[in-house]
Amino acid sequence: MAATLTSPAPPALAVEDGPDRAVARFGGRLVVAGLVALEAAAADLRPPAGKPITLDLSEVEALDTAGAWLVLQLKARLEASGASVEIAPGDPARAALIETVARALPDAEEDAGGRRGFVAWLEGVGAGVVGVKDTAVSLLGFLGLTLARLTAGILRPWTLRKAALFHHMQEAGFNAFPIVALMSFLIGIVLGFQGASQLQQFGAEVFVVNLIAISLLRELGILLTSIIVAGRSGSAFAASIGSMKIREEIDAMRTLGLDPIDVLVVPRTLALLIMLPVLGFISNMAGLIGGGLMAWVDLGVSPGMFVTRLYETTGVWHLIVGMVKAPFFAVVIAVVGCWQGMLVGGSAESVGQRTTQAVVMAIFLVIVIDAVFSIFFSEMGV
Amino acid sequence: MDGSPDALHAAPAAEREAVIKVRGLVNQFGPQVVHENLDLDVYRGEVLGIVGGSGTGKSVLLRTIVGLNRPRAGKIEVFGQDVLSISDKERREVEKRWGVLFQDGALFSSLTVLENIEAPMREHLKLSPALMRALGNLKVRLVGLPGFAGSKYPSELSGGMRKRAGLARALALEPEIVFLDEPTAGLDPIGAAAFDDLIKQLQESLGLTVFMVTHDLDSLHAICDRIAVLAEKKVLVTGSMKDMLSVDHPWVHEYFHGPRARAAQGQD
Numbered sequence A: 001m002a003a004t005l006t007s008p009a010p011p012a013l014a015v016e017d018g019p020d021r022a023v024a025r026f027g028g029r030l031v032v033a034g035l036v037a038l039e040a041a042a043a044d045l046r047p048p049a050g051k052p053i054t055l056d057l058s059e060v061e062a063l064d065t066a067g068a069w070l071v072l073q074l075k076a077r078l079e080a081s082g083a084s085v086e087i088a089p090g091d092p093a094r095a096a097l098i099e100t101v102a103r104a105l106p107d108a109e110e111d112a113g114g115r116r117g118f119v120a121w122l123e124g125v126g127a128g129v130v131g132v133k134d135t136a137v138s139l140l141g142f143l144g145l146t147l148a149r150l151t152a153g154i155l156r157p158w159t160l161r162k163a164a165l166f167h168h169m170q171e172a173g174f175n176a177f178p179i180v181a182l183m184s185f186l187i188g189i190v191l192g193f194q195g196a197s198q199l200q201q202f203g204a205e206v207f208v209v210n211l212i213a214i215s216l217l218r219e220l221g222i223l224l225t226s227i228i229v230a231g232r233s234g235s236a237f238a239a240s241i242g243s244m245k246i247r248e249e250i251d252a253m254r255t256l257g258l259d260p261i262d263v264l265v266v267p268r269t270l271a272l273l274i275m276l277p278v279l280g281f282i283s284n285m286a287g288l289i290g291g292g293l294m295a296w297v298d299l300g301v302s303p304g305m306f307v308t309r310l311y312e313t314t315g316v317w318h319l320i321v322g323m324v325k326a327p328f329f330a331v332v333i334a335v336v337g338c339w340q341g342m343l344v345g346g347s348a349e350s351v352g353q354r355t356t357q358a359v360v361m362a363i364f365l366v367i368v369i370d371a372v373f374s375i376f377f378s379e380m381g382v
Numbered sequence B: 001m002d003g004s005p006d007a008l009h010a011a012p013a014a015e016r017e018a019v020i021k022v023r024g025l026v027n028q029f030g031p032q033v034v035h036e037n038l039d040l041d042v043y044r045g046e047v048l049g050i051v052g053g054s055g056t057g058k059s060v061l062l063r064t065i066v067g068l069n070r071p072r073a074g075k076i077e078v079f080g081q082d083v084l085s086i087s088d089k090e091r092r093e094v095e096k097r098w099g100v101l102f103q104d105g106a107l108f109s110s111l112t113v114l115e116n117i118e119a120p121m122r123e124h125l126k127l128s129p130a131l132m133r134a135l136g137n138l139k140v141r142l143v144g145l146p147g148f149a150g151s152k153y154p155s156e157l158s159g160g161m162r163k164r165a166g167l168a169r170a171l172a173l174e175p176e177i178v179f180l181d182e183p184t185a186g187l188d189p190i191g192a193a194a195f196d197d198l199i200k201q202l203q204e205s206l207g208l209t210v211f212m213v214t215h216d217l218d219s220l221h222a223i224c225d226r227i228a229v230l231a232e233k234k235v236l237v238t239g240s241m242k243d244m245l246s247v248d249h250p251w252v253h254e255y256f257h258g259p260r261a262r263a264a265q266g267q268d
């Protein structure tokens, strides 16, 4: 067995046909790194039929569990073809290892296969469809619970957790001022510019004020603010609560008699409830400033004229129609974010999925509710 | 190692090859010094048990050796290579040759147990998927998990089962050194004994070197060739179980002569 003498020795396998028994001699390092070559060699092994076979490991330099597994696999294959096989392990430690591996050999049926294949996919689709209903029920349940606790908290304000409330007002509210203002300012500019170029064709430049004011105050200001807040804070709520869920912090809270809804969900919801209207108002103002600037630069509508026309033509109810929606959006964003966080289970990946879900679902619901309000207000003639 | 009962170190050092050599290690978190001039040798083929009170820096020492924590000062050699200064590529070669079981398992939560075990194989070995699956299933059973556990996600397992799955992953590449952080904590006594046997068998037949942080006095008795006591920010003393019994440092004495230690010795 020259192969076994080289160093580092690759695994080797050779058969000697003796007078009354065949000996398959293994050599080299019988370890996982060389397993592929050895497996091929073992598969090709065709010992002389009708004789008992010895699998001799005495020349093996190192044996690991993968190597022992291979030897046992070979033994099983040869035995299945009718031969009587014995293993000569060489030393007691190896004998013990082979013994251990033999005991651990999995039975085919009991083994874990992967979760894959067409059936698994189909099962997934089915579960998804059924899941939609469950999701809706679960969300409504969570919404109801949160609103109940929130009302209870507002009626007895001393029970609210002020530190958490102020923290989230800061995080979700004040810290969002710059981005919301900047975005609305830019949207105002875009509206002013697009409006101006269309209205100029009719010589109706001055109506750009109505266009900007009404579209911003009624719809765009609060809608865009909500989308930004859903992206910023809805995701943060889901991710932070989800991480707490994974590290069993939520379970710990329950065992300590702290209710996670009171401790985590109510302060976040209330914080958004207070801050989203403020953010919406800032967005409206920034948008008007942007639009006014554009009207001045592009159409020569002076700031004074802009403000005058704003007062004359745009009723305060436009602002009210926009702001009325803010609390609804706030509750939707906060509740969806917290609820998705609570649904996180097990894996770190689930945190990511739920966070994405929280944002997508919150934005979707915000737009649906906005559409419903639009229809409602136009039916009411407001 | 000035001032410590140093005589106990001497015996095996001369003949045996040190696979891990730590010299003058300093670890510090802010003002808190965890290790100060810590020296430690781990010899090829031995099971070294690390003991010490909670917070004495056993886990930090383990993390520092495997490169998860950069020390303030000191030198760490593994397989004769200075792991603090080698290139990333050489480092990866070294990493293939050790396996780590973390104190809390640290399984990838989005993979099943079987996929967790296959992950390092997939990365470092060129094996067919069927072969990987077969070896993965073997590892699952080897560490004493039932076969069905392979398809479960870590969050669906008990704490002890997660630990075993973590060991299965640590053994996936058939490493030369395994680092175990409290491997038998959270296992039932029968499971813990079986776990000890497994480690011992692997060590004997593979020449595996085991660096084991443990508080399990039964493990220390049953499988540790040498014990290193961490106290006073360094390795206070190393030696066999017998040596430990004659050390007169108060903590060491309390540890190896307390009621639990006596119970463990009684079983021998």
Ligand SMILES: Nc1ncnc2c1ncn2[C@@H]1O[C@H](COP(=O)(O)OP(=O)(O)OP(=O)(O)O)[C@@H](O)[C@H]1O
Residues within 6 Å of the ligand: B029, B034, B052, B053, B054, B055, B056, B057, B058, B059, B060, B061
């Ligand atoms: N990332 C870190 N930042 C700051 N301090 C740390 C950090 N990791 C560990 N420590 C500190 O180092 C000390 C040693 O911690 P280590 O986890 O090693 O203890 P241990 O000996 O493993 O204890 P146990 O037996 O409880 O597991 C502790 O005091 C701990 O506070």
Ligand SMILES: [Mg+2]
Residues within 6 Å of the ligand: B058, B059, B060, B103, B181
């Ligand atoms: Mg520790």
